Amino acid sequence: MRNILLTIEYDGTNFCGWQRQPDKRSVQGEIEKALSIVCGAPVSINGTSRTDAGVHALGQRANFRGEFGIPTDRIGIAVNNILAGGLNSIGSVGDVQIVKVEEKKEDFHARFDAKGKKYVYKILNSQEKDIFGRNYYYQINKPLDVEAMKDAAKYIIGTHDFKCFQAAGGEEKATTVRTIFDLKIFNQLADNRKQEIELQIKGDGFLYNMVRIITGTLVDVGLGKRTPLSVKAAIDSKDRQKSGHTAPPQGLYLYEVYYDLEELNKF
Structure with a gap:
């Protein structure tokens, strides 16, 4: 076999x-x-x-x-x-x-033997919409404060109960505790009216819509709708109502699956 x-x-x-x-x-x-x-x-x-x-x-x-x-x-x-x-x-x-x-080997299983995953989320921050990017970016036409988003992201790294970042309707999990090993935000400025922002998040597992809700929460920070410290408060509350909106699926990419703990822990 x-x-x-x-x-x-x-x-x-x-x-x-x-x-x-x-x-x-x-x-x-x-x-x-x-x-x-x-x-x-x-x-x-x-x-x-x-x-x-x-x-x-x-x-x-x-x-x-x-x-x-x-x-x-x-x-x-x-x-x-x-x-x-x-x-x-x-x-x-x-x-x-x-x-x-x-x-x-015969006993290997792609899902159950996985040690973690890396997702990438892409945002196009521009005053003008890009018709050819509509299926591959979250397009936001108001300016985003990327430095504030980076400050907020620090509170997400580590082992926490991430229930506030879990959407209803997914598979019931035994626990909502997960470890986020790394969360980096990169931005590339094309001109004064346009920048591409990329979130890279690596963890031992993710809840239903977790990456999209994290992204939406960080976008809310970037738009000035919430403070970086409010992200910590949302995590501590374990309340979905305390976190931000769910970002659309179009900007999300499953980037890599890890079967080696050393690779997963590399930053």
């Missing part, structure tokens, strides 16, 4: 999300259909993160088990050809593709 680990990237714009759903186009469903053709038998994959509709990924991970003849190094090529429409031509690419294929 072979156990294959996939590293996957996708543009989440035209998907209902990662998870397979009846009569809806999902990332999991598209990959499973292609793998079933390539392997000559039904394939079910175990994904690490159940990203929502509109969320993108550069480093989603999923594994599957089975007995099939295709060599490991040919799986990605064959699947990507199908995902791109079977065009089999230079330059053709779909909105989901396999970027790496590895063979793992």
Whole structure:
């Protein structure tokens, strides 16, 4: 029995999300259909993160088990050809593709063996809207105070009960305590009217919509709607009503999944 680990990237714009759903186009469903053709038998994959509709990924991970003849190094090529429409031509690419294929031990599980994840959230802070960026950024037309956002971010790093950053409707968790190892905010000024802001957050796990609520809370700080210290108060309160709004899915990217604690702890 072979156990294959996939590293996957996708543009989440035209998907209902990662998870397979009846009569809806999902990332999991598209990959499973292609793998079933390539392997000559039904394939079910175990994904690490159940990203929502509109969320993108550069480093989603999923594994599957089975007995099939295709060599490991040919799986990605064959699947990507199908995902791109079977065009089999230079330059053709779909909105989901396999970027790496590895063979793992039989007891390996992509989700349960993960030690942590890194997400990136992208913001376009500009007075003018960018039609071509609408699916890939949170576009904010009022000036953001990035230094205030950085001050607020310091209160999020560490081990806390992050219940205030959890949205209703997700899978019930045994605990809402998580460790955020790092939260960095970078900004690049294009001109006096436009800047790109990127949040990079690394943790041992995330609650439902946690990154999007953290982002929305920091945006509220940047807009002057709340103080940096209010973020600490929100965490201490464990009350969702004390934190900020939920940022839209379009700016969120699952960047990397870690299976090595040393890699996870690198800053």
